[in-house]
Amino acid sequence: MGHENLSERKKLILKAIVEAHIDGGEPVGSKYIMQNNLLSCSSATIRNEMAELEQMGYLVQPHTSAGRVPSEAGYRFYVDALVEQYARTTHEVVQINQLLRTKMNELDQLLDTASRLASTMTNYTGIAIKPKSNSVTMSKFEIIPMDQNNFAMVMISSGGVVKTKKVKTAETIPEGALARLSELFNSALCGIGADMITLPIIMRLEVEMGDAAFLVNPTVKCVYEVMNEIDGGEMKLSGLNHLLKYPEYADTEELGELLGTLESQEEILELVSTAESDDINVLIGSESSVKVMNNSSLVFTPIKKNGHTIGVIGVLGPRRMNYKQVLKTLGDIGGSITQMMDEDRQLKEANTKEGDN
Amino acid sequence: MGHENLSERKKLILKAIVEAHIDGGEPVGSKYIMQNNLLSCSSATIRNEMAELEQMGYLVQPHTSAGRVPSEAGYRFYVDALVEQYARTTHEVVQINQLLRTKMNELDQLLDTASRLASTMTNYTGIAIKPKSNSVTMSKFEIIPMDQNNFAMVMISSGGVVKTKKVKTAETIPEGALARLSELFNSALCGIGADMITLPIIMRLEVEMGDAAFLVNPTVKCVYEVMNEIDGGEMKLSGLNHLLKYPEYADTEELGELLGTLESQEEILELVSTAESDDINVLIGSESSVKVMNNSSLVFTPIKKNGHTIGVIGVLGPRRMNYKQVLKTLGDIGGSITQMMDEDRQLKEANTKEGDN
């Protein structure tokens, strides 16, 4: 990434401009840079440098008599090379830990709390995503009778997700049928993917159930639904109101489109699922391929357990997002979660070993 | 409700003004009313009537040379007395039925789908609410072992809601302990409210569990959480982007506050839980006691099962909401759900009787 061919001074100036624009929101001029950044040179010199930075594509001038604004490439350079390494303060980490620890047992809640936290800490909109995994199988079925026409179906996926569905039957459930059904499902449907549940299998199940064959259809349907639910991504936003603080979202029409896109979820899920990095990802403006986000940036980080991704949390804001702060915050939160997961695993392994003896 | 002391002509004019303002969004003048409403009188007459209507508090004049805008009282009168009774077309009802029927088994999903539907049909923001019930007890516990340190806890509430929680234990779970735990919980915690789970009860459970006493604490905590989850209200919005179409939400700051309030949920839950009517409720502007909603209206209707409310769906929009359309839509959707619930119940009763024979 030929980022190195910038003089130190150019880097300093670019950094100053980006940071000034991030918290001012307006084009920044040479004079301002000179006054607020201990650079030992005059505004004229800065102007010259700025002109060159513009030619290189890192800055943009809204109009002749305005200051400069960072271009997408400018932000990219800033994020890649200029933003300082963030250092976590112990205090904050402790706070984060306390808040998250109580939610560790419920994946959905954990992600949600984490993104909410990210949102309040950064003043941007938080995103919690449970991405498509594309390889869900069931590891256990359990059936709990409720009354003559209802039972609850508890399913545990290979990934350890527990889901419950209520099933309603048209006819009265015969004595003992549910026990048989449970046994049958456990032997026939465990470990196979949703696309492997074919008609022959269903028919065989129906034969085996005999006079209670009518139970098979709704139950299988329910299994199928759950597999798709676990598999299919889900996304939750928090702190939408933060967006409105930034003038770049003042255009109601554009904002409406953005909200619509966010609500339909698909595009964002797609976006996140094609993430390159295993660490923190930063998508600036049109890098994201979603049109309505051309003026926004999305920063997100995967949450992992035993090495594979179980969720994503992130932050959405204007392109002139405070990357330094956001990177730090997401790093903190992601780090805390991963650490807790690890502690968990170690605990578990220790116990297993103990059990083996 | 002294609504009757308006002459027929005044009513006609008020109705015309309200409806014109609803779909134009701007103050309406006497001339416009004269031209577009088959009133056999001149604009001067209408002006006189309008002046009187203003004095009575039904209309408001933004400034001297502007037309009139309905006041809150004006909308209230319109909704109470002037809006025409809506008639459902069979076609739409069929559509609604089809969409909702597949979701009947999951309360959360049903409400969500219903509100989403309301939102797209009306072009306002949809709200789905699961209100506080304040009287949750459990009717059944079931425990499903997962591995040496994890098990799933399935709980069925008296209201028929099924919830699952994963429980992680610090020590390895002893053989047979879970079966005992399940039995114990079923006998000790069924039918009692969350506030009745006191320390003495927990201590007795621990004694009874003997060497597996360490299981009691996390499990009870989990029961407690679930009871509060079922009890505590929850709220989901859909179609937020619709709001932005209306110029009354152009003020970003105000909109931000509104979004914040909506997200924190409490106020809206409170609002809905104090609903007076068992049918469709209409809260116009400041009637709602939530400050940020002074320029908005909220229309909602409870969803009932066997006579008591299990959820609320509604629509949020500008004060000049198209009440006619919204009332019709919510009526349709609510009607469809109730009807389906009834069919369900009848089915169930028929089966029960059959089983008795």
Add this chain to the structure above:
DNA sequence: GATTAGCACTTAACGCAAAAGAGTGCTAAA
């Protein structure tokens, strides 16, 4: 007595030109 035509009056909205402000690019000197 109710209705209507006509007109003066009020006020927001619009358009436009002048002034102000901000920031640049360039030139010439240090």
Add this chain to the structure above:
DNA sequence: TTTAGCACTCTTTTGCGTTAAGTGCTAATC
């Protein structure tokens, strides 16, 4: 290579007369 200085450009603000919409009132009419 840096910098002071200045002319230039373009946006933003301000002020002001004009326009348009809609009313309230009065006097005539039904």
